[in-house]
Amino acid sequence: MKICFVLNKIETEKPATSVALMTKAHTKGHEVYVMGVGGFNFESGGIITLNTKQVPTGVSTKSPKNYLELLQSPKAKNKIIVSTDLDVLFIRNNPTEEGASRHWAEQSGIAFGRMIQQQGVLVLNDAYALSNAFIDKLYFEELPKSIKPASIISRKKENILSFWEKNNKRMVLKPLEGSGGKNVYLIDEHEKNINQIIETISSDGYVIAQEYLPAVKNGDVRVLLMNGRVLEENGEKAIIKRVSSKGEFRSNFKQGAVADSSELTKEMKHIIDLTAPKLIKDGLFFVGLDIVKDKLIEINVLSPGGLDRFSEIDLPDFTTTVIEAIERKLYYKEKYKGQLSNKVLATMY
Known part of the structure; x- marks a missing residue:
């Protein structure tokens, strides 16, 4: 497949979730293109082109870090591609990380994503769902009251x-x-x-x-969902506990939290069971939930991360499962020849 990942900026990207997914798609032999959110071009007549970079297919990459080094080096190929030549556009830029000088970048990925989705390219997460959930803390408030503080x-x-x-x-x-x-x-x-x-x-x-929530002093749990279900690979679940550093109540990895293992509790399952129907209905393929005991404290739909941290607790990085799920969506898309909407395909298992 031909898949393009949309990032904030290639130059500032770190070897985290997006790069892990690119690396897996690349090692599986797919044509992987990467672009910053400022790389869209619209021409009269509806033609959209994308300014992308590519680590050439067939070039061996040892790790996401190595892949990113190649992508950010002169060895990467600059390539302008027409949007309709793509099979998949994976929107992974995080608008909340844009500075004051780049307000134009906050909604550009989603806006162009909607246009490309209308052209028949599979867009993940569904671009209209991302528009509706653009302020994810407001989207969070649409979920059942019983599972939220x-x-x-x-x-x-x-x-x-x-x-x-x-x-x-x-x-x-x-x-x-x-x-x-x-x-x-x-x-x-x-x-x-x-x-x-x-x-x-x-x-x-x-x-x-x-x-x-007093229980937050013990950290929170990030649960990654795909197609409304807990992401799994080889019988392992994509659940990771984030333990706050000493004297810090925030459990974000960026604030010094460390990774620990966690089981899927009945309280977590209850939260997932109540959240999943809305995610599936809206077309949100890949989502992160942050949970403290029996309460959901945040939902991440714009650019959920954490795949790069699972190795710290001896779990797989789950990238094989994600890329294989995208491959299946394209298979269904081809077999049903236009009968399935992007929203349906986005969360089809």
């Missing part, structure tokens, strides 16, 4: 302070659009700078205040 989303300081009072003067504050644990604060009764923190976060947009 109490929360409020506002830019009004009085509303947030009232929520704090109602929750025994303990809450977690974070920007509505953000990732990696950046600008996330635990606010308790001893916090003297609460007004300043609220003003700082709200200066960049909406603030989400969330009920503090």
